[in-house]
Amino acid sequence: MFFTYLRRELRQRLRQTLLVAFALGTSIGLVIVVSAASAGISDAQKTVLSGLYGIGTDITVTKTVLPTQNGQRFDFGPMGQGATGSTSINTTRLEVARFAGTFDQAALSQVTGTKGVTKGAGTLKLSQVLFKGTIAAGSTSTTTAPTPSATGSARPSINNPGGDTSGAGDRGRGFGGGNFNIDMTSIEGVDPASLTTGPLSGVTVKSGRNFQSTDANSAVAVLDSTYAKTNTLAVGGKVKVKGVDYAVIGIVAPSSASAETSSNFYIPLAKAQEASGKAGLVTNIYVSADSSSNIASIQSSLKTLLPDATVSSQADLAQNLSGSLSSASSLVNSLSKWLSIIVLLVAFFIAILFTSxxxxxxxxxxxxxxxxxxxxxxxxxxxxxESLVTSGIGAFIGMIVGVVGIFIVNAVAPTLSASLASPRRFGGGGGGFTPPAGFTPPAGFTPPAGGFGGRGTGFGRAAANATTLKLHIGMNFSTLVIGVLIALAGGLIAGTYGSWRASKLSPAVALRSVA
Amino acid sequence: MTTSHLYSLKDLTKTYKQKGKLVAALKGVNLEIARGEFVSIQGPTGGGKSTLLQMLGGLDQPTSGSITLVDQPLETLSEAKLTEVRAKNIGFIFQNYNLIPTLTALENVQTALVPSGEGKAESHARALAALELVSLSDRADHLPAELSGGQQQRVAIARALVKNPEVILADEPTGNLDEETRDQIIELLVALNKEKGITVILVTHDSSVANKAGKRLHIAKGNVETVTR
Known part of the structure; x- marks a missing residue:
């Protein structure tokens, strides 16, 4: 009798049953799509971040150092004059990456000894600046290296000891012109024995090989594929680190085809420390946690252990992402979430209203x-x-709406861009310098088209790390289960309210209403 | 001590609160109804007919006094116990038939057997037999909307008698029927009373219906009187 009565009642009120089921179904479908989109965007963030920090890195430990007021300075020693009286400049600086502070390598042992930490790897991030060119006769030049602005645009300026980043022009005396290049390269020293955590943990070797533990003291380098392509370098070629040749043994790329790794190329940690004169020091410590639930507690422990350090989790790093990926993340996490909740509440209200x-x-x-x-x-x-069966139909409709919604999103496959705007990095921009309005080039000085400066590979890691990827959202079984449970919960709430009202009915009052 | 009386009402009162004032619907009713009697209750609107029927049916509790049905003092029973009494001993017939519109005639009759937990086959057989008794077995699969008023009331009678109740309480059972159908329904109730010995208590405004009863009661202003012929 229970099922006969139930079936007949729902069929008798077919329009109402379907209205409630569709209201619940649509809202559940929306929840499923939004949840899947959220997971998809989260995966996209992980993909972008894993390119920079490697797969399996849960926490990074760095130390931020504020720049000095005058910025970086190049002090050139005595240089010979050419036959025309011009001065040739060819100098290389290799130093710790801008804003990066160093840790004693002993800090790595402290970090790996922290409860919940399974692995740790230290790296030394370096920045190599090659300044090469000629300056016309009679000029005495002091060059200030580019100072990143808050927005990340790097502007090399000449004769600007005050660190003026406005590019306001030549304040020196007797600058008769010149022609030079600034070439900046980011180099990271990695421990070949600890590649499972850190920047090279998630990379794919495109050609050659990755480091081996026997490379620890060898002058060998592994190149980021984008850097290799830009500079037409291949395995067997050579890169220079402070004038010393390093043999290219491999070219790597992160799992996301269009992203880049965190540095232009990698050399063994010991060689990086030796070349930069930073023996026993590291700038980054990459940490793997034993469980994702322990990340917060490990982060807290590391902050206590290293009070001067910046301890960032993947979630913190994700906040530094900008671009449409970040916008999509905000949209899903704010507007879509609230929209889902509102639609869900409306659906619940409709279900309660009709049941009542x-x-x-x-x-x-x-x-x-x-x-x-x-x-x-x-x-x-x-x-x-009756209410639960209605909500069950709603759950079924919701799953169809959800699956179709996910299918549509994947068919459209919106392209998302992401770039890492981290304060610990060099600024963005193309590393170029565009002469400001009113700037009159000195005689004999021809600024290159589009401004002058480096080759765009050194200054702007943020810009260099800009990446695009197609949003793909997957069907998650647990999301579907949660959707079904929400629909049934809606039915349960509506049914409970309706049945509570029915239970309060007195048979006498019910019969009296007939009269 | 077992008595031959089906119902025994002593000093039964029922008062309602309406707009802050107490209204006495029943004022100290004393009444005995024997097994197998056919009783009609007449009276003006608002005189207490429906209230008395609710008391007899265990649908409401009296304010004071006592009412026993088959030696069970209804005024002391919990709601759950009263539900059991209704399920077992009392069959109801309503003016508007009160059939479940989405269930067939047979299924409507079966609803009365749900509380006793009757098996599916047994329930089907008993419901069909009850429909046979009211000459509607050929309409067993019809929905109420597909039946005439008289046929619907006969389904309601089948629903009332399928559980072999001690008493059938009928509230204006012919109120919505034409004269010919009215007579058929009353004849059916009289036949059930005589042939099956089921006690029938019916409330009616229609004197021709009331005249079919062996005992006629009149209720006005909460007081019950037996009408002598």
Whole structure:
């Protein structure tokens, strides 16, 4: 009788049943799509971040150092004059990456000794600046290296000891012109024995090989594929680190095809420390946690252990992402989430309203059943059952809406861009310098088209790390289960309210209403 | 101590609160109804007919006094116990038939057997037999909307008698029927009373219906009187 009565009631009120089911279904579908999109965007963030920090890195430990007021300075020693009286400049600086502070390598042991930390790897991030060119006769030049602005645009300026980044022009005396290049390269020293955590943990070797533990003291280098392509370098070629040749043994790329790794190329840690005169020092410590639930506690422990350090989790790093990926993340996490909640509440309200009005309409019917001896709990079960079956239909519709929604999103596959705007990095921009309005080039000085400066590979890691990827959202079984459970919860709430009202009906009052 | 009386009402009162004032619907009713009697209750609107029927049906509790049905003092029973009494001993017939519109005639009759937990086959057989008794077995699969008023009331009678109750309480059972159908329904109730010995208590405004009863009661202003012929 239970199922016969239930089936007949739902069929009799087919329009109402379908309305409630569709309301629940649409909202559940929306929740499923939003949840899947959220997971998809989170995966996209992980993809971008894993390119920079490697797969399996849960926490990074760095130390931020504020730049000196005057910025970086190049002090050139005595240089020979050419036959025309011009001065040739060819100098290389290799130093710790801008804003990066160093740790004693012993800090790595402290970090790996922290409870919950399974692995740790230290790297030394370096910046190599090659300044090469000629300056016309009679000029005495002091060059200030580019100072990144807050927005990340790097502007090399000449004769600007005050660190003026406005590019306001030549304040020196006797600058008769010149032609030079600034070439900046980011180099990271990695421990060949600890590649499972850190920047090279998630890379794919495109050609050659990755480091081996026997490379620890060898002059070998592994190149980021984008850097290699830009500079037409291949395995077997050579790169220079402070004038010393390093053999290219491999070219790597992160799992996301269009992203880049965190540095232009990698050399063994010991060689990086030796070349930069930073023996026993590291700038970055990459940490793997034993469980994602322990990340917060490990982060807290490391902050206590290294009070001067910046301890960042993947979630913190994700906040430094900008671009449409970040916008999409904000959209999903704010607007879509609230939209889902509102639609869900409306659907619940509709379900409760129709169930309640159904009980009111059936007062005589339910009263009659009570009068002929049906127990209250049997009537409660009947109302609850009807509501749950309606919500079950809603869950089914919701799954279809969700699957179709995910299919549509994947068919459209919106392209998201992401760039890392980290304060610990060099600024963005193309590393170029565009002469400001009113700038009059000195005689004989021809600025290159589009401004002058480096080759765009050194200054702007943020710009260099800009990447695009197609959003792909996957079907998650647990999301579907949660969707079904939410629909059934809606049915349960509506049914409970309706059956509570039915249980309060007195058979006498129900029958009196007939009269 | 077992008595031959089906119902025994002593000093039964029922008062309602309406707009802050107490209204006495029943004022110290003393009444005994024997097994197998056919009783009609007449009276003006608002005189207490429906209230008395609710007391007899265990649908409401009296304010004071006592009412026993088959030696069970209804005024002391819990709601759950009263539900059991209704399920087992009382069959109801209503003016508007009160059939479940989404269930067939047979299924409507079966609803009365749900509380006793009757098996599916047994329930089907008993419901069909009850429909046979009211000459509607050929309409067993019809929905109420597909039946005439008289046929619907006969389904309601089948629902009332399928559980072999001690008493059938009928509230204006012919109020919505034409004269010919009214007579058929009353004849059916009289036949059930005589042939099956089921006690029938019916509330009616229609004197021609009331005249079919062996005992006629009149209720006005909460007081019950037996009408002598």
């Amino acid at each position: 009005s159904g009980v009111t309409r059936r007062t005589r019917e339910l009263g009659t059943l009570k009068a002929i001896g049906w127990k209250t709990n049997r009537i409660v079960r009947q109302i609850l059952g």
